[in-house]
Amino acid sequence: MTAFDYRQGELHAEEVALSAIARQYGTPCYVYSRQAIESAWKAWDNALRDVPHMVCFAVKANSNLAVLNLLARLGAGFDIVSGGELERVLAAGGDPSRVVFSGLGKTADEMHRALEVGIHCFNVESAPELERLQQVAAELGVQAPVSLRVNPDVDAGTHPYISTGLKENKFGIDIVSAPAVYRRAADLPNIRVVGVDCHIGSQLTDDAPFIDALQRLLALIDQLAADGIRVEHLDLGGGLGVTYRDEQPPAPGDYLRKVSDMVAGRNLTLLFEPGRSIVANAGVLLTRVNLLKPTEHKNFAIIDAAMNDLIRPALYSAWMGIDAVRPRSDDAALDWDIVGPVCETGDFLGKDRRLALAEGDLLAVRSAGAYGFVMSSNYNTRGRAAEVMVDGGTTHLVRRRETVSELFAGESLLPEA
Numbered sequence: 251m252t253a254f255d256y257r258q259g260e261l262h263a264e265e266v267a268l269s270a271i272a273r274q275y276g277t278p279c280y281v282y283s284r285q286a287i288e289s290a291w292k293a294w295d296n297a298l299r300d301v302p303h304m305v306c307f308a309v310k311a312n313s314n315l316a317v318l319n320l321l322a323r324l325g326a327g328f329d330i331v332s333g334g335e336l337e338r339v340l341a342a343g344g345d346p347s348r349v350v351f352s353g354l355g356k357t358a359d360e361m362h363r364a365l366e367v368g369i370h371c372f373n374v375e376s377a378p379e380l381e382r383l384q385q386v387a388a389e390l391g392v393q394a395p396v397s398l399r400v401n402p403d404v405d406a407g408t409h410p411y412i413s414t415g416l417k418e419n420k421f422g423i424d425i426v427s428a429p430a431v432y433r434r435a436a437d438l439p440n441i442r443v444v445g446v447d448c449h450i451g452s453q454l455t456d457d458a459p460f461i462d463a464l465q466r467l468l469a470l471i472d473q474l475a476a477d478g479i480r481v482e483h484l485d486l487g488g489g490l491g492v493t494y495r496d497e498q499p500p501a502p503g504d505y506l507r508k509v510s511d512m513v514a515g516r517n518l519t520l521l522f523e524p525g526r527s528i529v530a531n532a533g534v535l536l537t538r539v540n541l542l543k544p545t546e547h548k549n550f551a552i553i554d555a556a557m558n559d560l561i562r563p564a565l566y567s568a569w570m571g572i573d574a575v576r577p578r579s580d581d582a583a584l585d586w587d588i589v590g591p592v593c594e595t596g597d598f599l600g601k602d603r604r605l606a607l608a609e610g611d612l613l614a615v616r617s618a619g620a621y622g623f624v625m626s627s628n629y630n631t632r633g634r635a636a637e638v639m640v641d642g643g644t645t646h647l648v649r650r651r652e653t654v655s656e657l658f659a660g661e662s663l664l665p666e667a
C-alpha cells in the first residue's frame with residue numbers, strides 16, 4: 251500500500267479520507283503524508299549507511315516548516331538557496347552545521363548570516379562570488395568553507411527549463427576553468443576549500459548523466475590533488491526523478507550503489523541535495539470541481555485550484571496525474587480539460603483526462619508534494635492554499651489558507667491630493 255490509496259472506493263491519505271480533509275480544511279488544499287516523506291528520506295539515508303555521507307534536502311522543493319522539521323528530526327541536512335530558506339531551516343529546528351548554501355546570486359548579507367550561524371559549506375558558483383565571500387569572511391574574522399559548483403557540461407536529458415549542467419546554462423563554473431578558481435580559493439586567507447559540487451538538472455529518469463558528471467568530477471579531484479588541493483567532500487546535487495506518469499527513474503538505492511562503488515577508497519564524504527525524490531509523491535493537491543462547462547469542441551471542468559496554486563503544467567507542460575477522490579462509474583466518463591478560474595489560457599492542470607465528473611466532486615492532483623505550494627502565487631488576488639500533514643489517522647493544519655485581507659495588508663493608498 252502507498253500513502254495515497256483507495257479504501258472502500260475513496261482515495262485516502264494514510265488512514266484519512268480526502269473528503270474528510272476537504273470538509274475540515276476546505277479546498278484547494280495540499281495534503282502531505284508524514285509516512286511517505288519519512289520513508290523517502292530513509293531510502294536515501296539507508297542506501298548510504300556504509301559510507302560517510304550527508305543527505306541535504308533541497309528546501310526549495312517544499313519549504314513548509316512542518317516538512318523541514320520532520321526531516322530535521324530524522325537527522326537530515328538541508329540545501330538552501332537564499333537567506334529566507336536559511337531562516338526557515340533554523341525556525342524548523344534544522345542544524346546549521348548540516349546546511350549547504352547553493353545559488354548563484356548570494357548577497358553579502360546572506361553570506362554574513364550563513365557564516366554567523368556556521369553552515370557546513372558554501373557552494374560557490376563564480377569567481378566574483380568567491381571574492382565577495384572572502385571579503386565578508388574577512389570582515390567577520392572567520393574562514394568560509396567552500397565547495398565550487400562545477401558545471402560539468404553533461405546533458406541531463408530533462409526539460410530545458412530544469413536542466414542546469416550544460417555550459418550554456420547560467421549555473422556553476424565551467425569545469426575547464428575550475429582548477430584556476432580552486433587555486434585562487436586556496437590562496438585566499440578567509441576561504442577554506444572543503445569540496446567539489448555539481449547539480450546537473452532536475453527530474454532525471456536515467457542515472458547515466460549523473461555517472462558521467464561524477465567521472466568528470468573525480469578527474470577534477472585528481473587534478474586538484476596533483477596541485478596540492480585536497481577536498482573532503484563530493485556533492486552530486488539533487489535531480490533524481492520520480493514517476494509522474496510512466497517514467498521509470500532508478501531507485502535511490504540503485505543509483506547510490508553505483509556512486510558509492512565509484513568513490514570507494516577515496517576518503518570522500520558524499521553529499522546529495524535531493525528535493526523532488528523525497529517529497530513529490532508524498533503530496534497531493536486536493537481540489538473541488540466548481541463548474542462543468544461542456545462545449546461543442548471541448549469539455550471543461552473548472553476546478554477551484556488554478557495555475558497560481560500549481561504552476562508546473564503551465565510552466566513546463568508537466569503532466570500531473572488527476573484522480574477522482576470518489577470515482578463514479580466509467581459509463582459516464584468523458585474527456586475533460588481540467589482548468590482553473592484564472593484568466594490565462596495556460597491555466598490548466600490537465601488536458602483530455604477521461605473522468606466521470608459532477609459538480610462538487612473532489613479531485614486529487616498527484617505527485618504535488620514537490621515544487622507545488624512553494625511555487626504558488628497570488629495572481630488574480632487568490633489566497634494561497636492551506637497545507638495539511640496527515641500522520642496515520644490524524645491531520646495537522648501546517649499552513650492555514652491565506653485570507654484576502656492578508657493579500658493587500660502590506661499595500662497603501664496614495665496620500666489625498
Ligand SMILES: Cc1ncc(COP(=O)(O)O)c(C=O)c1O
Pocket residue numbers: 308311329352353449451452453487488489490523524525526527
Ligand atoms: C543546486 C540544487 N540542488 C538541488 C536541487 C534539487 O533538485 P531535485 O528536486 O530535482 O532533487 C536543485 C533543483 O533542481 C538545485 O538547483
Ligand SMILES: N[C@@H](CCCC[NH3+])C(=O)O
Pocket residue numbers: 310412452453562566620621
Ligand atoms: N521547479 C521545477 C524544478 C526546478 C528545480 C530547481 N533547480 C519543477 O517543478 O519541476
